[in-house]
Amino acid sequence: MNKPEDKQTFQRKPDWIRVKAPTSKGYNETRKLMRDLKLHTVCEEAACPNIGTCWQQKHATVMILGDTCTRACAFCNVKTGRPMAVDPLEPVRTAEACAEMGLKHIVITSVDRDDLDDGGAQQFVRVIEELRKRSPQTTIEILTPDFRNKPGALERVIAAKPDVFNHNLETVPRLYTRIRPGARYYHSLKLLDTVKRVDPSIFTKSGIMVGLGEDKVEVATVMDDMRSADIDFITIGQYLQPTPRHAKLERFVTPEEFKTYERLARGKGFLMVSATPLTRSSYLAGDDFERLRAAREKQLAAKG
Secondary structure, eight states: OOOGGGGOOOOOOOGGGOOOOOOOHHHHHHHHHHHHTTOEEHHHHTTOTTHHHHHHTTOOEEEESOSOBSOOOTTOOSOBSOOOOOOTTHHHHHHHHHHHHTOSEEEEEEOOOTTSTTTTHHHHHHHHHHHHHHOTTOEEEEEOOOOTTOTTHHHHHHHTOOSEEEOOOBSOGGGHHHHOTTSOHHHHHHHHHHHHHHOTTSEEEEEEEESSSOOHHHHHHHHHHHHHTTOOEEEEEEOOOOSTTSOOOOOOOOHHHHHHHHHHHHHTTOSEEEESTTOOTTTTHHHHHHHHHHHHHHHHHHHO
8 A cells, every 4th residue: 555655746857957867987987996995975875966977077975984874864865774883994995995086185974873972973084094194185075964962073073184074054944853853953053163163274064955945035044154154165956855755845946046046145255155956065076175275265365
């Protein structure tokens, strides 16, 4: 017997959000490398629509601490359950992948690991250390969980000095209980504020999805909250419902609306803004990092 949610139908994707299935040589080579090194990627686990483009360019976002999350956010396609033990060789294999792909910039993310005393912070530290040893010229971006109720975990990761510290707010405060029930909006905001206060040299970054039922005033308020925490880089992308069990897609936001959000964010003082239907936290992150660094240098030069 079908459950009620099984009858839910997906909205047809508009032309501006459709992507081709990945088939390139670069995609297959990246996929094989990840398999050979037994690494997980958020590209696959979260069913990212940009996987073909990124993997063709030999860019992948490595997801450490396994492929099983201890939370069940309503928007996320990563599986939920009891995670495996932390793999002590994962940092070394991640560094091997980075070196073999010759990456100038790498993004490291993870599942939530509420089962661990430090929420997985030490594994982030070890990955950063191994990357620095194996590929010292590679810039490192991390996309972390919120380390909620894990005293000292955040400070440990900050001390490892990633180049970019990303943590996504994901949606507007009103929708948190439905979309991100295991998290707290102001805790996530404070996390990013703490990073910048402890080490101002680290770029901070955060993103939200639109199309979940938020309104434009709420999005603008999130921008203001981010700027109050001195966040450098905001990403805004279209929510795509992974399965009928996940949070309902309320609507597709038009490219024109995304341009409006981009203009608004730039007016509020972000160093970098990426706001398009296909924007994701790690999409073209290396190119964005170069622009982010250039924007900071320009800003500092203007201050004299």
